[in-house]
Amino acid sequence: MKLYFLIIFAFFTIASTAQKNNKAYKITYSRTSNGKTIEGQDPVLVFSDANESIITSENNITGKAEYPFEETFITQNSNVIQLARLSASRKIFTVDSLSLAKQTFEIGNETRTILGYKCKKAKTIINSNTIELWFTNDLNIKGASSILGQKLGLVLEMNRNNNYIITATKIEKIKSIPTSLLTLKSNFSAIDALTYRDLLWKSRFITIPVFENEVINFSDASKSNDSILRFANGTIILKKIKFPEIKSGSQVFVDLKEQSNGDAYDRTGTVFAIPAKEKFSFMEGLKNGAKTLPVYENGNGKQYQGVIKTGEFSPLLELMRFFTPFGIKQYGHIQLKDKTWHESVPYRQDISELYSALSNQEVYIGTFIGNYDKGGHKISLNITIHGEERQSPKDTFVLPLFNTTNIMEMAGQEYATMFNNEKGLVVDFVLEKDVKNAKLRYITTGHGGWENGDEFVPKKNTILLDGKEAFGFIPWRMDCGSYRLFNPASGNFNNGLSSSDYSRSNWCPGTVTNPMLIELGDLKAGRHSIQVKIPQGPNEGGGFSSWNVSGILIGD
Template sequence: MKHCLLIVFAFFTIASTAQKNSKAYKITYSRSSNGKTIEGQDPVLVFSDANETIITSANNLAGKAEYPFEDTFITQNQGIVIQAAYLSATRKIFTSDSLSLGKQAFEIGNETRTILGYKCKKAKTVINSNTIELWFTNDLNIKGAPSVLGQKLGLILEMNRNNNYIISATKVEKIKSIPSSLSLLKSNFSALDALTYRDLVWKSRFITIPVFEDEIINFSDASKSNDSIFRFANGTIILKKIKFPEIKSGSQVFVDLKEQSNGDAYDRTGTVFAIPVYEKSSFMDGLKNGAKTLPIYENGNGKQYQGVVKTDAFSPLLELMRFFTPFGIKQYGHIQLKDKTWHESVPYRQDISELYSALSNQEVYIGTFIGNYDKGGHKVSLNITIHGEDKQQPKNTFALPLFNTTNIMEMAGQEYGTMFNNDKGLVVDFVLEKDIKNAQLRYITTGHGGWENGDEFVPKKNTIVLDGKEAFSFVPWRMDCGSYRLFNPASGNFNNGLSSSDYSRSNWCPGTVTNPMLIDLGDLKAGKHTIQIKIPQGPNEGGSFSSWNVSGILIGN
């Protein structure tokens, strides 16, 4: 940090005198992509004289830029680069580097062009597999560019990346001096190292909602709630109340979860879910008062299933992400095998943008469940991030949870999803108050149990029936589980040379997320509808049985 401050002091000393230099220029640049000028762009502005170059933009200069935005300050003689970021009206940061300009290597050819009346030569370099051509002139006896790249060559009038993204000068103006309003001396910045600076600038471009940080999900009578984290089912479920901001249509929303074993060696079912606070009757009632207080679903097979389907007065869990823990990651990293370097944690990340309308401007409980009977259990951290509007994203304005058979209260007596041993399977009646256009069923399905001949290891067709007609059918199956071997240090090894984590499974692998299927249902009229899920669930084998965790959310406009 001391080195950074010394560089900045040297820069300020030079910059204060450079403002008085009479040979200064203002260069305006325009950006184009695939041969077309980018509409609504904020033009890049470069101010340069014999000593100093400043890279900014028209909006930055006019005070109209949206946060975050950056300016770059360069002293050409000393090769000092200062990047300054305005994260908000009150938070400003900078970083400096005295070496980056000298690290740039270019191949300079003999080819020439005339741009805006100035003779230019071409320099070429390759950065991260991108071929970049810079056209520069020395006619003005100044140096500068619309980025840090190529500052030592001369004045860059065109940057061409892979022949599909071009920044080109549209105007070169001689000015009396560089505007004094651009001086860093007028702003109060916090000095940071380059890595921290880039990280803060990146994170300032989206909203991060922290939910859990290094929270334990285990099975223990000692697991108790506190002021912010609620714990249920002997600690296998954790929840936190979260207030979401308004999420504009077209924004992208992601769930980020990190998991490590804190003692449990086995692969376990996990889920991240939401429970609306405003519901008169919700799954929260069952968590507080017991699984038996939840609405019962029966299909004639003699069992009662608690809280799995929507009723007139009850909504099931809104599943955001289904994930599966690997065999003992981190905790069992001491197990040594030749050519195996175990990973330290599993990062799960999933786009849940299609559910934004159920979260926008809402107060909800966000929860995470990992089924286990281990006192050490698992350690998790969870964030939800909201990213700016993307016009190419779908704009669903409706989300209605219909069913969820994942028994997150397994450790408090909730029945497994075994209703598919009956031809009726799972049937949900629901009423739409309004017509829904472009309706889709966001469907997550995973098969479990039964050991070798059970549904976890045997492909089974899932059939979705809407209002008496088959809407979709498929066989959910994952054949890439061996790709995640390094997540699974405690995975059992067999005589055939395979590990347990290598085996294909019914739509899941130890250490992965299970992606939802988005099943087109067409336009649905207001009124009563029925959806049915049918799976040929396998029979019991001694003390083992098969089950299916399926969840469905109706989305559309």
Template sequence: MKNSYLSVLLTFCIVFTAQAQKSPKSIKITYIKSSNGTVIENQDPVLLFTSNKNCLVTSDKIINNKADFPIEQVFTSFQSNSFFQLAQFGNSKSIVTVDSLALPKQKFELSSETKKILGYTCKKAKTVINSNTIELWYTNQFNLKGAPTVLGQNLGLVLEMVRNGNYQVVASKVELSNTIPSILTIPNPLPKKVDQLTYRDLLWKSRFTNIEVFKKEVINFSDASKSNDSILRFANGTIIVRKIKFPEIKKGSQIFVDVTEQSNGDAYDRTGSVFLIPKDKSISYLDGLQKGVTLLPVYENGNGKKYQGVVRTENYVPLLELMRFFTPFGVKQYNTIQLKNKVWQDSVYYRQDISEMLPYLNNQEVWIGMNIGNYDKGGHKASLNISIHSEEDNKPKSAWLLPLFNTNNVMEMAGQEYATMFDREKGLEVTFEVPEGLKNVQLRYTSTGHGGWENGDEYLPKKNTILIDGKVTFAFTPWRTDCGSYRLSNPASGNFGNGLSSSDYSRSNWCPGTVTNPVFIDLGNLPAGKHTMQIKIPQGAVEGTSFSAWNVSGCLIGS
């Protein structure tokens, strides 16, 4: 009789425990991320806490106060059928956006297919978001719901998410509890509430450092253009310069420069440049801007002309060009011109990776400038930003940078000579010195041809040849054939009898409304010591008052 009683009691306890396991008050799930079947190294595991009222998606580092800002967590309220995305920033600022779980995009195709995950029977649901196929494996063995993302919170308890068949977020541990942790309490009061679009924008911008250099500044040709306390203006307003302090930049970070430009009156395509003024030597380009172009060292090729400030010397470093861009024909200002089936762009946006410039930017206070060559009182309106995106990788990065030459006559409107030095065999020549221990030396070379008439070099392919110590190292023909792609940024472009517009024509490595990308030329392990570099281009001959010129800039980078 006693044994029978114990047997009944034991059976009751087993059943009660099983029921408790099936009906926990809360559950904690740890998820591990994998890509192409391989677990991602050094990851921060996703954590899910859920009860019958609320759910929290967070991470191991956040819980242990080891996460970098911004910190993002998602609370779900099953009672109000809504979710709260909370973001915390390094400046102690927090924001929240609230939305409904019943989002239109959360429509699932339910499948009868099942599989076991950590011993739990799971069913499959599938959806497509932005062309990404998402598969969710969820279990209904508990009376609780939750998922490692906002997606699928109402399905059940999601133990695995698969994106496009090659990225997985899968549960590695499920912990059941008969208590509800305080971490599941939705903050009250909530941080500042913003709409979904604002939330995403602020979160995105917090992930990198943005340095606003110029904002909607007019770059024109006018005696009325004057400097102020922060922005210096030169060459009748066609050049603007500002001193900028850069923070410490981690090795491996990505650095971008971006420019937004509109016509403010000028109808023509113009050469634009974003540059840094090196102050390494006793004479700098800033001296020429402030005191006159004649102060800059002169380069001569034997044709009788004097080219100011274009090559490196013992006591002078030329402009370090960060980006070369070309304005279109009158974007925005001339959008009133109507052509059938043409909807003109409001502005042109240029963006370029300049990560190799890190040695001249890292923890430095430097002069950053921008110019657009023009002779119009209205000129152009432009903004300039430089953004720094922290990233650690093992790829070789430039630790050494040496500006060599820049023939772009930025001070054209203050008397700087056009770059016509390629009309002689000597071309452009510069001497430089390589220090000990450098590997993987490259020449960052930007080249564009100019001379806007039928036989001008702007419209004729011309080979550029680079020689080091008298030997040809590299040769190529810089040319762009895609100019017609940018017609909608060129409302004032002239139309010709053959059905083409001026902005359609192929050019010597540039188009109206585009950036000209530099070419990176491998020079190998240059021996330490002095070397001479020559740039040779078969520049076209002068025809009456028309002439050709080549704007080339180059710097050496190495690690």
């Protein structure tokens, strides 16, 4: 901290003497990408004299900048002071006294003229990017549009890989650097560089914390509290979340981290949403039992609770399907030669196409992991919202149609075995208005049995819209061996393979199953039907196959 105070004291000393220097300049820079000027950009501004250089932007100067934004000060003794305004009330800075000294360049003989000033070329490579800087010493000042090349002279152009270029468009001689830029506010908090970068990065998006180290297990002792609701003997957890407005074009992600807390097996998991204000939702079944949910029947003699949309009822809105690995963390003590097990498995999925179902809404966010273990699993879950500089339209129509994953497995909900009937799964629904560019967000995974069970046998999924085939494919994952280090408790066989190595019906232990976006075209208002057909395998002794499929109609 003493170093900070010495540097800041020096900074103020320089600032107080800067007014006496009459060789100050304001340089304006513009950015181009792939030969085109970037539209709507905030021009970079550099103020420089013999004592220091300040990097800011036009919006920072005019007060139009959106949080967070940065300003960088480079002193004559090569200290870099980075200041960030994270919000109107939160400001931080850090000091770097080494970065400029570490920069190395290859100075060439080539020259060119920019804005009437003779420039030399300096070249460097950073993270496999070739960067060329064109700098001049004609003005006897130093500065650049970034901290790169600050000691060379005045950098008038930065060219990265010949596709991203920042070029000076105007050089103005000014009486002095504006006093407002030279005053370091007293309520800035000094922190180390790593923490500074982390706080700045996290301030660029919204993080909604949902669960933190919550246990999902099977136990009569699993009870709800004021924050976390638990159902089906603890295998389902929910929390009510109020989402802010999510602007069109934003990116929305689900982030989940899982560790075994006792269970050694690979299990089905799902992250889902239930609107809090719906009169009749899946929450009714969670609170009062699966038998209170609407029943789907297709003639095979079984009743499937809460799996399709009816007039008033909507099935679970599935955000992400994931699968736990074999005993990660809890069974890391199992030793195999040349195997260093991971401590946790991260799952991260883009759910931006569902943003309108969450924007400015109060919903229950839930997570299910099917298991019969008292220790179960431990998870942490966040949802992050990332704004885009250039807004692009996103799907605004979201209608959950079906979800056969029986999250109430441990409370009597039937397994999804309806595909043993030719009819399969049929959902009739009514559109109140036309839907353009309609797509079915379809997630499918096959389960059950060994060798001849559908978990290990490729099966074609056929989706029909209004009686006509819209799409057909065989969901199959052949990359499961890539995730061996997530699976310390995976069984090993005489053929040299581990259970987690085997290919499966669209999932692997320790992975997310990605949705398919099936194009359906423009749909007119009125009645429609979606049918899913899968040649489900027959029962084998006490074993059976099933298919967890979910479908959400999206469009605009």
